[in-house]
Amino acid sequence: MSHHDETILSGPELERYARHIVLPEIGGPGQQKLKRARVLVVGAGGLGAPVLQYLAAAGVGTLGIVDDDRVSLSNLQRQVIHDTGSVGEAKTQSAARGLSRINPHVKVELHAMRLDAANAEALIAGYDVVVDGSDNFETRYAVADAAAAAARPLVTAAIGRFDGSVTVLKPFEAGEDGRPNPSYRDLFPSPPPPGLVPSCAEAGVLGVLPGVLGTLQAMEVIKLITGTGKPLVGRLLLYDALSARFETIRYSARPKG
Numbered sequence: 001m002s003h004h005d006e007t008i009l010s011g012p013e014l015e016r017y018a019r020h021i022v023l024p025e026i027g028g029p030g031q032q033k034l035k036r037a038r039v040l041v042v043g044a045g046g047l048g049a050p051v052l053q054y055l056a057a058a059g060v061g062t063l064g065i066v067d068d069d070r071v072s073l074s075n076l077q078r079q080v081i082h083d084t085g086s087v088g089e090a091k092t093q094s095a096a097r098g099l100s101r102i103n104p105h106v107k108v109e110l111h112a113m114r115l116d117a118a119n120a121e122a123l124i125a126g127y128d129v130v131v132d133g134s135d136n137f138e139t140r141y142a143v144a145d146a147a148a149a150a151a152r153p154l155v156t157a158a159i160g161r162f163d164g165s166v167t168v169l170k171p172f173e174a175g176e177d178g179r180p181n182p183s184y185r186d187l188f189p190s191p192p193p194p195g196l197v198p199s200c201a202e203a204g205v206l207g208v209l210p211g212v213l214g215t216l217q218a219m220e221v222i223k224l225i226t227g228t229g230k231p232l233v234g235r236l237l238l239y240d241a242l243s244a245r246f247e248t249i250r251y252s253a254r255p256k257g
Contacts, residue, residue, distance in 0.1 A: 006036070007036050013105060019113030024056045025228045030225075037225045038129075039129045040066065040127035041065055042132050043067055043134040044092060045069070046159065047077075047210045050069050050081075050215045051131050052065065056103045057108045057223070060225070062106070063108050064127055065109070066113060082095070090250045094128050096110055107156060121146040121149050124143070125152070129153050129154075129224055132155070133210075138143065138191070140191075144156065144185070148171045148172060153231075154169040155168050155220045156184065157206060161205055161209075162206055163240045163242075164241075165208055165239070171184075172203060184252055186251065186254050206212050214240075216237065235250055236248065247249075
């Protein structure tokens with residue numbers, strides 16, 4: 001079967017994606033790009049859940065899921081891809097089952113592992129776009145460095161108790177001004193000391209918050225794949241849930257040397 005045939009949309013797919021296809025900015029060609037795309041989602045938790053659900057619904061052809069954790073009862077207040085019956089199950093398995101219910105046309109690849117500096121680049125190189133929904137700094141830096149080295153766009157987000165941020169990283173390309181795009185380390189030069197930033201378990205998190213940020217991540221992925229609009233490159237979008245404010249901060253690559 002040739003590569004061309006794989007991207008042809010079947011009758012049921014044309015109907016499923018009809019609201020995309022009618023958008024001139026997406027259309028049939030954009031939907032075929034989505035079907036061809038391979039997206040790696042790191043973490044099937046609070047951020048990963050809406051990312052995976054919306055990308056599957058949108059028709060991204062292949063979704064890779066990286067997670068080495070199991071579903072616990074305290075996850076369910078925010079990690080909406082899992083349900084009460086999946087408590088105790090591997091998050092990769094639970095997420096895959098949820099995605100097959102949403103869209104049987106999507107191929108799901110499971111990576112029940114923890115990404116680190118040693119294994120991240122080889123895995124990331126097999127995908128077109130990476131989404132970071134991890135919950136710790138070690139993984140975030142490993143993913144960001146590997147995505148930069150493999151020249152893959154990265155959509156990364158972080159959440160606190162009632163606030164969060166999202167940005168898109170393409171440090172391997174130049175911006176419109178000809179200067180290199182910033183990297184994750186231009187934005188966050190080094191991780192905070194261990195114990196300084198409390199975890200969700202310690203500080204709490206309002207369940208809807210990762211839904212807002214994860215949905216924004218999914219939107220950026222679709223923009224990157226289809227070439228629609230302006231992704232959040234060199235811009236950090238901040239969301240404060242309590243005051244219902246969005247703000248955007250521009251940032252740039254630091255001078256080298």
